[in-house]
Amino acid sequence: MSAPEDFSAECFIHPSAVVEPGARLGAGVRIGPFCHIGGAVELGDGVELLSHVVIAGRTRIGAQTRVFPFASLGHAPQDLKYRGEPSSLTIGAACIIREGVTINPGTEAGGMVTSIGDRCAFLAHAHVGHDCRIGNDVVLSNNVMIAGHASVGDFAAFGGGAAVIQFTRVGAHAFLGGLSGLDHDLIPYGLAVGNRAHLAGLNLVGLKRRGFSREAINELRRAYRLLFAPEGTLQERIADVTKAFLDNNEVGAILDFLTQPGDRAVCMPDQAKG
Numbered sequence: 001m002s003a004p005e006d007f008s009a010e011c012f013i014h015p016s017a018v019v020e021p022g023a024r025l026g027a028g029v030r031i032g033p034f035c036h037i038g039g040a041v042e043l044g045d046g047v048e049l050l051s052h053v054v055i056a057g058r059t060r061i062g063a064q065t066r067v068f069p070f071a072s073l074g075h076a077p078q079d080l081k082y083r084g085e086p087s088s089l090t091i092g093a094a095c096i097i098r099e100g101v102t103i104n105p106g107t108e109a110g111g112m113v114t115s116i117g118d119r120c121a122f123l124a125h126a127h128v129g130h131d132c133r134i135g136n137d138v139v140l141s142n143n144v145m146i147a148g149h150a151s152v153g154d155f156a157a158f159g160g161g162a163a164v165i166q167f168t169r170v171g172a173h174a175f176l177g178g179l180s181g182l183d184h185d186l187i188p189y190g191l192a193v194g195n196r197a198h199l200a201g202l203n204l205v206g207l208k209r210r211g212f213s214r215e216a217i218n219e220l221r222r223a224y225r226l227l228f229a230p231e232g233t234l235q236e237r238i239a240d241v242t243k244a245f246l247d248n249n250e251v252g253a254i255l256d257f258l259t260q261p262g263d264r265a266v267c268m269p270d271q272a273k274g
Contacts, residue, residue, distance in 0.1 A: 014051075026063065041074070044093065057105050058086060062093030062118065070100045077104040077114075077130030079148060085112065092118035092136065100125040107131055110149050117154070135172065149263075153188060155210060157203075167263035172253065173210065175203040184267035188253045189220055198270040199228065216250055223251040227258075228269050234258070 011029045013019060019031065022039035029043050032051035037043070041055045044063035052069040055061070059074030067073070074089045076082060087106035090113065091097075101122045106113040110131025117136035122128070126140040129148035139157040146152065147166035156170050159178030164170065171188030181195040191203045202224055207217050226241050227234075238258055245251040258266060 038074070058088035059091070059105070060088070061091045062095070064093055065091060065095040065097065067097045068099045068101075068124075071097050072102045073097070074103070074105055077107055077148070079107050079109075079130050081109065082107050082130075087112040087114075087130075089114045089116075091116040092120065094119045096121040098122060098124045098126075101127070103128040104130045104148075107148075123160075129166070141178065155206065157206060165264075169257070169262050169264065171257050173203055173206055175206050182267065183264065185257070185262050185264045186267045188257050189250070190267070192267050194270070197267060199267045200269070212250075219245070219248055220250055220254075223248070223254065227254070230271060234266070 010027050011025050013031045014033045016033045017031045017035040019037045020039035023037050024042040026043055026045035026047065028046045030048045031037065032049055034051055035049045035053045038056040040058045042060040044061060046064040047061050048066045050068050053067045053071050055073045057074035085108045089103060089105040095116065095118065103116065104114060107130050114128065114130055114132050116134045117138065119136055120134060120138045122140045123142045125142060126144045128134060128146045131149045132146055133151040135152055135154035137155045138152055141158055141160040143161045144158040145163045147164060149167045150164050152170045153172030153174065155173045158176045161179040162176045163181045165183040168182055169185040170176065171186060171190060173188055174186045174190045176182050176186065176197065177193035179195065180193050180197040182192060182197045186192050189202050189207060190199055191201050192198060193200050202220055204217065223241050223245055227237050229237060238255060241251065242255055
């Protein structure tokens with residue numbers, strides 16, 4: 001075992017682990033059996049790697065994050081255009097990264113950084129591709145796949161086996177149902193299901209769990225009905241809702257999302273299903 005550059009006496013490193021010279025470990029870091037930590041890795045205070053965790057590249061992990069066996073973090077992105085540029089991966093504090101999770105760093109074409117917020121939970125075998133931007137308190141259930149260059153807002157959640165195509169935006173507090181394939185941008189607070197996924201309403205369960213008031217939820221439902229009514233164009237409906245909800249921050253978040261430029265079209269309701 002090689003000693004890290006910034007070793008704290010409070011750390012525990014199992015004798016079978018390999019910590020390459022140059023790695024920086026915060027106070028109270030615990031590295032279990034058969035882990036391999038690269039020389040450019042930085043682990044914050046209290047990070048715990050249970051066993052068989054491999055962390056490579058310019059990867060920084062925030063305090064109190066726990067990583068379970070066979071996770072692979074920071075290895076070269078799965079992009080055939082990658083040529084070894086010094087990109088990075090940052091993972092926030094108090095995250096849970098379960099068995100077999102893979103998270104790739106950025107690429108030159110995508111800004112060189114993949115970033116993960118605080119208090120996120122990535123369940124077994126979830127994948128986050130290169131150049132993704134993941135907010136705080138995001139939950140990826142088992143086998144969720146987020147392709148490169150996607151962005152995910154705070155408190156978004158994904159059911160098991162869901163897939164998100166590259167360059168897609170998922171708004172804050174949105175939910176993508178299990179085994180759904182999303183190839184369009186999903187509005188904040190939205191609920192999408194199916195393959196290919198369609199907008200199926202608002203994420204009412206998530207809103208209630210996050211403590212949104214009944215009044216706030218009712219206003220969001222009213223705005224949703226107006227935005228996705230069959231009459232007129234989407235731009236006309238956005239203009240109408242903007243006038244009707246001038247001082248509503250939650251509705252404003254949806255309107256901002258819809259008016260910001262994106263690489264994908266907006267996920268819409270399936271009119272054939274009513």
